[in-house]
Amino acid sequence: MKSRIETDGYGRKKVIDACMEPCAIERGMRIIGGKWTGSLIYHLKDGPVRFNDLNRLLGGATKKMIDQRLKELEARGMVLRTVINDRPIAVTYELTELGRSALDILEDLRLWSEKYDIR
Amino acid sequence: MKSRIETDGYGRKKVIDACMEPCAIERGMRIIGGKWTGSLIYHLKDGPVRFNDLNRLLGGATKKMIDQRLKELEARGMVLRTVINDRPIAVTYELTELGRSALDILEDLRLWSEKYDIR
DNA sequence: CCAACAGGTATAAATAGTATACCTGAAATA
């Protein structure tokens, strides 16, 4: 059942079958469109990064936000968390294949933002 | 001044020049990544749509949200609002060129969501 | 007349994000 629109003689359009649950765009946005999520993924593109480094790279997001987003992404299998050292504790985060699969979209978004000088 | 990361002998990475303001990804996300914004733009891809039809197409977003998002997009020059009739009032919203320029990203996002079955 | 639709607005409640401070343990600095 696809939602569609019909047009009357006045150029007015009417919906025929509205999608009653979030469509693919909305579902996708809720993953990579959360505040700071896209940036987070993008900053992991070149390999593992440590927690506090992500915090600095995103300058503006709080640790709590970084932490929360990383946990969400980990739970979705987009990011892998690895403890590389106890004493002193050291943790890295890196993209999984699924995480990498979102990079093209983010790269296009970056180019779009720059091209149209989005502020 | 580009932010970059240096690696030490343990595979740990350190940030060299953190970007202190939202980077392009983040700026872009704040436009098309707002809740319902992407869907809204996407549903305008085939031409003008009326307010209440958008409301139905997005089933789940409230009129207030639709209204607010449309005003944001209008203010950014991504959407054009046209009163096509007084008595009875009729209004349509359509994408401007700038609005259209975001469609490719949204289409890729839709394909990504579907391919990886994002819920 | 009455209900339904158009395009919204008002109010309150729930959810999301921010600012700030703090914790444990190790190591570098004074």
Add this chain to the structure above:
DNA sequence: TATTTCAGGTATACTATTTATACCTGTTGG
């Protein structure tokens, strides 16, 4: 030795955004 700094977070309180619900003015259809 004492203090500060860093690691990787957590706790608390506050602000902003989003949601749910109801309502408004005016027009049309039954």
